[in-house]
Amino acid sequence: MASKVTTNFNTKTVGYEELLNDFKVLLKKNNLKFTIQREVILETLYNSNEHLTPELLYNLIQEKYPDLNTGIATVYRTLSLLEDSNVVTSLSFGAQGKKYELGTKEHHDHIICTECGTITEFVDEKIEERQHAITDTLGFKMLDHSMQIYGICKKCQNK
């Protein structure tokens, strides 16, 4: 790898077994129960590379496990639980509706195509460095950050 490359696209680090196990440990630690609904929600989030809205997630689950008859309320409740536990992260870009993604990936930012809605992820070391420099100047203790670039992707430009 060339040493000049400081931007990386698309990172995924944790395997499903590991993720599931961590989730079980988390539940046990808080006296919560491991239910089939919770597993299905986690699995569906894991297997989707998209950023999912609660409703989209609900539909995917209905489709794949119609017999479970999982309620939308459970999806919301589980997403809140997962967000509080930092297993998923919520994003609120566009006009309406939060989207969720697993937080097991490495930190990354987002490039969003306003035509087709496709989200590309990236990390750039230089930007990360500057962010630290800026908050240091202000005496601000950085906990997290997010960056979104909006525009038109290559594919949509060629349409």
Add this chain to the structure above:
Amino acid sequence: MASKVTTNFNTKTVGYEELLNDFKVLLKKNNLKFTIQREVILETLYNSNEHLTPELLYNLIQEKYPDLNTGIATVYRTLSLLEDSNVVTSLSFGAQGKKYELGTKEHHDHIICTECGTITEFVDEKIEERQHAITDTLGFKMLDHSMQIYGICKKCQNK
């Protein structure tokens, strides 16, 4: 000014008269009417250095011009109009509720204190440069971008 300074905080460029005039021109161009409610909304946005939610804006107006009895629906309608015309920009950081700010300032990013909610604005040239470099690599046509840094401000750390 030292040449090393590439980060700037808090920028405001357009005066109210100019802003108001642009708004009137915009309205005329689209066969829309200049109403007292629209003026009050624009003025209140201008005079607030905060990022306002529709409800907060509505309350400020009720307080200052109780006789106008401006409806919340008008606030929403006017904000949509202003957003479509790129006079204001909406931000959807935190958990719920969009916030609006005038788009007449120069482009800037946001540093948000998760304790007290204070928002600091900044621009960093190096980051802007990198963003362009990244989208160029992807053949992506950047239209806009936004960046938020979350953490704890100096004041709140000392509490």
Add this chain to the structure above:
DNA sequence: GTCGCTGCAAAGTCTTTGCAGAGAG
């Protein structure tokens, strides 16, 4: 068995819309 979880439906938020009268141009 106990106690948390689930689905359902009802209740909350926040935002948008239909309508009839008011008001800008």
Add this chain to the structure above:
DNA sequence: CTCTCTGCAAAGACTTTGCAGCGAC
């Protein structure tokens, strides 16, 4: 005068909550 705006209230979208029965442990 005309045609858009406005306030009101009703309707919509999205999310949360109360409850009684179900199910993990």
